[in-house]
Amino acid sequence: MTKQNAIKVFEEKKVRTVWDSDKEEWYFSIVDVIEILTEQPNHQGARNYWKVLKNRMSKEGNETVTNCNRLKLPAEDGKMRLTDVADTEQLFRLIQSIPSPKAEPFKLWMAQVAKERLDQMQDPELSIQQAMMDYKRLGYSDNWINQRLKSIEIRKDLTDEWKRHGLQEGVQFATLTDIIYKTWAGKTAKEYKQFKGLKKENLRDNMTNTELVLNMLAELSTKKISEVQNPESFDEHIDVAKQGGTIALNARLELEKKTGKSVVTPLNAKDVLGLQSGEVEDVDLDSEESK
Numbered sequence: 001m002t003k004q005n006a007i008k009v010f011e012e013k014k015v016r017t018v019w020d021s022d023k024e025e026w027y028f029s030i031v032d033v034i035e036i037l038t039e040q041p042n043h044q045g046a047r048n049y050w051k052v053l054k055n056r057m058s059k060e061g062n063e064t065v066t067n068c069n070r071l072k073l074p075a076e077d078g079k080m081r082l083t084d085v086a087d088t089e090q091l092f093r094l095i096q097s098i099p100s101p102k103a104e105p106f107k108l109w110m111a112q113v114a115k116e117r118l119d120q121m122q123d124p125e126l127s128i129q130q131a132m133m134d135y136k137r138l139g140y141s142d143n144w145i146n147q148r149l150k151s152i153e154i155r156k157d158l159t160d161e162w163k164r165h166g167l168q169e170g171v172q173f174a175t176l177t178d179i180i181y182k183t184w185a186g187k188t189a190k191e192y193k194q195f196k197g198l199k200k201e202n203l204r205d206n207m208t209n210t211e212l213v214l215n216m217l218a219e220l221s222t223k224k225i226s227e228v229q230n231p232e233s234f235d236e237h238i239d240v241a242k243q244g245g246t247i248a249l250n251a252r253l254e255l256e257k258k259t260g261k262s263v264v265t266p267l268n269a270k271d272v273l274g275l276q277s278g279e280v281e282d283v284d285l286d287s288e289e290s291k
Helices: 030-037 043-059 088-095 103-122 124-138 142-164 171-185 189-195 209-229 234-259 269-273 285-289
Strands: 003-010 013-020 025-029 069-074 080-087
Touching: 013 030, 013 069, 025 030, 025 069, 025 088, 030 043, 030 080, 030 088, 030 103, 080 088, 124 142, 142 171, 142 209, 171 189, 171 209, 171 234, 209 234
Parallel strands: none
Antiparallel strands: 003 013, 013 025, 025 080, 069 080
């Protein structure tokens, strides 16, 4: 099963979802749906409601309960935890057992989510438009969104180049990515996330414009060098990643020298979205050095 986690929004309430590309099916967190339909004040109330409902439906022999999947979704504490999920058909049946004035609007919303995904598979440009709307809804600035979408394109170009050389997703991709980060930013992905106070959140979604641009430069440079040098062994790919990262490092050091401000900053999305302008001011170098 090839899965992709995503957050969908219904009436400003988040619903954790997973897209199964093999089955071409959405899976929705049952607890999130119950929290919306029953207007529970928190997740715990929704979990208690689902526990009672699941027990009753199980005794009734309802197959909706027995056929439910459990998938790992990001929990409130940032960790990936097994969560009861239902596909669209199962969820439609489940909703019938929950008296709620929001039932019909939620069904329409689910149908729209499914349609949008199928449309995006036919026209990739729609995926980009959807990403723009999602980031905009979360409060990111237009300038940041444009940079982020460009960074996604550059990242895909780099991973396509790695795949062309027979490198494997997972450990090899992660190792090279860490080398690129470590070279230009002085931190591995894990160290970078810890520096920003992140857990399971996406690191690039928590970068400033300047950090994004320099990371794009590092990855773009790595791809261009790989195309010219045509590395064969993994050690050669490591060397190429260091070369690409060094180009961004030199740019970073020159910028910091000219501005007196640190590029690598502990600011994350919560800090960014807390600013009225939606733009991130880089941290003063002197204040960073004093920490």
